[in-house]
Amino acid sequence: xxxxxxxxxxxxxxxxxxxxxxVVVFSFNSGDQISVWEGFSLAWYAKLFKNPDxxxxxxxxxxxxxxxTFISTVIGTAxxxxxEKYRFRIRTALTRALYLPLIIPDIVLAIALLxxxxxxxxxxxxxSVILAHVVFNIAYVTIVVRARLEGYDDTxxxxxxxxxxxxxxxxxxxxxxxxxxxxxxxxxxxxxxxxDDFVITFFTAGVGYTTLSVYIYSSLKFGLxxxxxxxxxxxxxxxxxxxxxxxxxxxxxxxxx
Amino acid sequence: xxxxxxxxxxxxxxxxxxLCFFFVPLISVLTYSFVERGTSGGIEWNFTLENxxxxxxxxxxxxxxxxxxxxxxxxxxxxLVGYPFAYYLACYRPKWRNALLLLVVVPFWINxxxxxxxxxxxxxxxxxxxxxxxxxxxxxxxxxxxxxxxxVQIGLVYGYLxxxxxxxxxxxxxxxxxxxxxxxxxxxxxxxxxxxxxLPLSLPGILAGSMLVFIPTVGAFLTPDILGGxxxxxxxNVIERQFKTALDYPFGSALSFMLMAIVLVGTxxxxxxxxxxxx
Numbered sequence: 209x210x211x212x213x214x215x216x217x218x219x220x221x222x223x224x225x226x227x228x229x230x231v232v233v234f235s236f237n238s239g240d241q242i243s244v245w246e247g248f249s250l251a252w253y254a255k256l257f258k259n260p261d262x263x264x265x266x267x268x269x270x271x272x273x274x275x276x277t278f279i280s281t282v283i284g285t286a287x288x289x290x291x292e293k294y295r296f297r298i299r300t301a302l303t304r305a306l307y308l309p310l311i312i313p314d315i316v317l318a319i320a321l322l323x324x325x326x327x328x329x330x331x332x333x334x335x336s337v338i339l340a341h342v343v344f345n346i347a348y349v350t351i352v353v354r355a356r357l358e359g360y361d362d363t364x365x366x367x368x369x370x371x372x373x374x375x376x377x378x379x380x381x382x383x384x385x386x387x388x389x390x391x392x393x394x395x396x397x398x399x400x401x402x403x404d405d406f407v408i409t410f411f412t413a414g415v416g417y418t419t420l421s422v423y424i425y426s427s428l429k430f431g432l433x434x435x436x437x438x439x440x441x442x443x444x445x446x447x448x449x450x451x452x453x454x455x456x457x458x459x460x461x462x463x464x465x
Numbered sequence: 466x467x468x469x470x471x472x473x474x475x476x477x478x479x480x481x482x483x484l485c486f487f488f489v490p491l492i493s494v495l496t497y498s499f500v501e502r503g504t505s506g507g508i509e510w511n512f513t514l515e516n517x518x519x520x521x522x523x524x525x526x527x528x529x530x531x532x533x534x535x536x537x538x539x540x541x542x543x544x545l546v547g548y549p550f551a552y553y554l555a556c557y558r559p560k561w562r563n564a565l566l567l568l569v570v571v572p573f574w575i576n577x578x579x580x581x582x583x584x585x586x587x588x589x590x591x592x593x594x595x596x597x598x599x600x601x602x603x604x605x606x607x608x609x610x611x612x613x614x615x616x617v618q619i620g621l622v623y624g625y626l627x628x629x630x631x632x633x634x635x636x637x638x639x640x641x642x643x644x645x646x647x648x649x650x651x652x653x654x655x656x657x658x659x660x661x662x663x664l665p666l667s668l669p670g671i672l673a674g675s676m677l678v679f680i681p682t683v684g685a686f687l688t689p690d691i692l693g694g695x696x697x698x699x700x701x702n703v704i705e706r707q708f709k710t711a712l713d714y715p716f717g718s719a720l721s722f723m724l725m726a727i728v729l730v731g732t733x734x735x736x737x738x739x740x741x742x743x744x
Binding site: 210212213214216217220221223224225226227228230231234241242243244282283284286287289290294296302305306308309311312313314315316317319320321322323324326327339340342343346350375400403404406407411421424425428432436437440443444447448450451455 | 468471472474475476478479480482483486487488489490491493494497546547549550552553554557565567568569571572574575576577578579580582583584585586587589591592593596623626627630680681683684685686687691701704705708714717718721724725728729732
């Protein structure tokens with residue numbers, strides 16, 4: 209019985225990781241076929257770095273993810289603080305409403321924003337995408353920061369206030385350093401989701417505002433080249449770096465609490 | 466600072482944002498779904514129910530059925546594969562438990578587009594699976610796997626399996642193992658103990674995992690688009706076509722609203738079932 213369980217675990221991991229491994233391996237292929245091995249080469253990476261479209265897409269992705277992460281981290285942290293530290297009338301309703309963008313299918317959220325932008329004649333460009341990304345990012349930041357605030361000891365703040373610190377000083381000297389690992393964790397998660405998002409970006413971006421995900425999608429649709437494997441591997445490395453950062457902050461999270 | 470004043474500062478940004486960029490847009494889709502289509506992507510402000518009547522066309526009912534049934538099969542497969550996985554991790558507590566759990570979470574951080582694309586490399590006619598089988602079996606004829614319902618099904622299970630495993634693990638981990646020991650001491654067979662104790666107690670995890678898999682798969686757009694190659698359409702793909710090629714915004718809005726209704730009804734049923742299982 210135990211052996212069957214172990215075989216199941218092994219199969220699940222093979223299933224989860226073989227496809228990812230395949231992409232990485234074939235990004236070093238010298239041939240121009242996406243899945244027929246012809247020999248080791250870095251040619252597709254060289255080509256990737258010389259492609260101005262990729263750089264432009266990369267820049268757009270970073271701008272969108274950076275700004276959306278900043279806005280959603282501020283708003284999400286404020287919401288988490290209010291929900292965890294106060295009891296107020298609309299608390300339950302707000303918590304539910306906050307998580308609603310995660311429950312409805314992303315294509316519905318994308319369409320809703322698109323029709324809204326069309327209706328109010330809001331120009332579609334980078335700003336329209338950023339505003340849209342903040343909607344789902346707020347929810348993730350709030351979840352991560354709330355987790356950090358759980359079991360938070362209010363008496364330290366009271367002590368600071370008793371000792372003569374004002375509200376503002378108490379927040380920046382006491383509250384903020386204590387919840388900082390949660391805020392950074394939430395921001396990293398928001399940044400990753402923003403970089404990876406395709407559906408919402410695809411519908412809310414204007415023509416000519418291509419992000420990396422949208423670039424990958426168009427290459428998928430109009431001609432598969434091994435360049436795709438190389439871009440994918442670069443994004444994969446990026447994700448792994450972000451995971452390691454997230455874990456490192458989470459490790460600090462548990463040490464200090 | 467007054468308490469209410471502080472609350473106002475903390476809460477007004479999130480409330481304003483949700484109102485402007487979530488609830489108002491939802492109302493915008495709703496109004497679009499009740500008006501007539503204009504020329505080249507425009508609309509005519511005349512009230513009509515035609516967009517909803519079109520949903521009952523055989524073509525769209527077929528696509529709706531495909532989305533729902535594929536999502537259902539996907540949920541069932543994830544449950545059958547994920548349950549023993551989570552059970553082993555939670556109840557046998559192997560040494561590498563945390564590392565194994567982390568490895569389940571990692572794919573969540575990797576671009577969904579890339580994870581789906583990877584299956585093209587494996588499933589295409591000249592892809593790795595066919596090469597492997599040709600190498601293994603002499604005279605093997607390569608299979609047409611890509612752009613089939615099977616490819617979409619595989620892609621969906623691949624994309625959402627971690628969403629099933631994590632809540633199952635969370636539920637099973639909280640399980641009091643002494644209850645199972647007690648049942649066995651009282652003469653229950655391991656199978657009996659599983660069906661009467663472990664399974665009912667892990668029901669909240671089963672429900673949560675099923676919801677987390679079912680909801681995104683029923684609204685899936687990318688997986689059927691990439692691995693179905695336009696031949697295996699889901700509701701999500703029909704919606705995309707209304708906005709990107711057919712430029713029939715009102716009908717696309719009606720489809721979106723129906724999809725959202727399905728998901729919200731599913732969510733409400735989930736919470737009902739959860740309350741039922743806890744009482």
